[in-house]
Amino acid sequence: MTTVHELKPGNVPLSIWRDIYFGAACSLATAAEPGVRAAEQTVDAIIAKGEPVYGINTGFGKLASVRIENADLVTLQRNIVLSHAAGVGDPLAVSVVRLIMALKIASLAQGFSGVRWQTIATLSACLDRGLIPVIPGQGSVGASGDLAPLAHMTAALMGVGAFLVAGKQVPAATALADAGLPLLELGPKEGLALLNGTQVSTALALAGLFEGEHVFRAALVTGALSTDAARGSDGPFDPRIHAVRRHRGQSEVAATLRDLMNGSPIRASHRFGDTRVQDPYCLRCQPQVMGACLDLMRQAAATLAIEANAVSDNPLVFTDTGEVISGGNFHAEPVAFAADMIAMALCEIGSIAERRIAMLVDPALSGLPAFLTPVPGLNSGFMIAQVTAAALVSENKQQAFPASVDSIPTSANQEDHVSMAAHGARRLSPMAANTANVIGIELLAAAQGCDFHAPLASSTSLEAARALLRQTVPHLEGDRYMAPDMAAATSLIRSGALAAAVGKPLPNMVEPAA
Structure with missing residues (x-):
């Protein structure tokens, strides 16, 4: 029904x-x-x-x-x-x-x-x-x-x-x-x-928030999978580190990453005797970066929750006194600020994910075969997939400049300060799509990286994510047409299927209805 x-x-x-x-x-x-x-x-x-x-x-x-x-x-x-x-x-x-x-x-x-x-x-x-x-x-x-x-x-x-x-x-x-x-x-x-009224700006901003929530949650899964693919440490996700900093999002992300990696035989295999002292920031600082994105998007969500329930036209009719009063509720500055926050978060989610992809394809950093292909040279593997991720991240950076700091007078200077909220919000869905594609590429790369650790596997949760991907995208043995693989992976990100596959509670920006 x-x-x-x-x-x-x-x-x-x-x-x-x-x-x-x-x-x-x-x-x-x-x-x-x-x-x-x-x-x-x-x-x-x-x-x-x-x-x-x-x-x-x-x-x-x-x-x-x-x-x-x-x-x-x-x-x-x-x-x-x-x-x-x-x-x-x-x-x-x-x-x-x-x-x-x-x-x-x-x-x-x-x-x-x-x-x-x-x-x-x-x-x-x-x-x-x-x-x-x-x-x-x-x-x-x-x-x-x-x-x-x-x-x-x-x-x-x-x-x-x-x-x-x-x-x-x-x-x-x-x-x-x-x-x-x-x-x-x-x-x-x-x-x-x-x-x-602000309904167009608000709807566009909400679209960016809702699409961004799917991307964020999937990025936690791919980030954990990349950590295992690179044989990274879960030590930076220790709750004691995050408790002393006191940011809610940071602690939630760290707990999520720990939970996703819990019981991983790949992690257990190098817990002792590993000569590496610290992982690169793209692995080690995931709680700090993704946690800040989570807090920022939640703040934007709180603003948009208010605006979505607001009366934002002008003038307004007050039936108790019979008055009609002119004001400025139509000015969408709160929406513009919220949109700018979401844009920054989307940009950073993709940016740190692209760094993980770049790490995985570089044998000097990951210890994996060059460009994640068994026969590098004859095959290029993930070489250009990483380039695509870099292109998308750079495009998002160009889009992330705050729209709210711009204004241009209209209506013969009667409307002399404007918010640019509609423009700021309209860019969000394309930015979320760019970021989803980056996370889709990371999913492919991280799954491929973990393949090289066989017979060792990742955790039960992360193996469920890998199994979902492998239903449509097989292991990359030799070079093949990459675009369909990337499209299939990205569809798992945008639909929320990847986040659902791990069977674990993941942080959200939109709280369930009471």
Whole structure:
């Protein structure tokens, strides 16, 4: 039976947002309806009074001082959507757009935006029936809301633009008619409420977090396997070392690595009489580097958990006093900072993994055959796989520069400081994909390295990971077409299958729902 998550506005845990991103269905809690209708009535009362209130009967941005007559209020809302649907670039992924829609539904349903219940229901019906608005990925500076991309989402509800339906682009009006849904005619304030907010930036950042969590957990497995392949020591994972430094993530990573290597005959074989005194940093400092990444990503997750449950449009409707107050909740600085943190962590996860790959292919460092091939020279083995890892890591380094430190004035200097959150978050999924490919290459290299220690094996947990890989990728005896091997390994990383195979609890960034 398919699970359908109920969105309780203001109280949705990250684990549910993650499920929605990966394809789970959701529905809106009907308990939100009275609050939404009360805010709608507040807007109606303001219009009846005839006083100018921003977002309801005025122009927008630099044009906020222009008064709009009641007869033109519907046209005003339609115009803001069409004029703001000015995005460019490749469409956002379906998984991201589904999350955007769910985030927007949960925000509007908190009753501070002044929209009608039927408007929220229309957006929810599109999500439920698989009508996914085609949203160009570029055009938001992460302040005054993610205006351009959210305008494309809203335009589709109005029958303008296109939906993706079962993977095919369909004109919006046609898709709505086929689904038995009417074209949405916006009421007062609704266009602005739908366009304003940080839902695009937040969804993109959450996508990076969720993809990054899979990559991080897999990297702990491949890091432990590389340690055994290089006949490295588990001494640096001793809990006493990490207890005196007191970082939670560092201690958790060390405990995980110890647990993964526990009972390894390869480790036992060189516990005594090994002339090496210390391992290279890429092995020895895994708890310090990966633990810092874990702490950083958890901090980002905490920020995004708050933002995902936030009301971030402007102005806001307060039904208890009948006031509509302008502010700046649309400014996505918290999301921009979170995205920058995730970017740094992804960069470092890949960077230290690439160093382990480079170590394994170098016989002077690993003691293994050159480039992990039984007959080096005739065969190149993992020579170019390591080069690919290096290329991906360097690409991530170029992408990791903080987006949040940039700003450029917009809207005739009315919006004079912006967050760049959308750009900062949009890079995360490609960075996570790069890092997943690096970890996939490490999985291949570490498994190959352990093969040379036969008949000695690694621990039960790590042998389970190797066995999973060997179901699709055999030992590399002589050179063969490498790309399919790398793709198969990376799929185990991105799907979470590798982390699940070890049968051990691994640290996470997204805490399970209570």
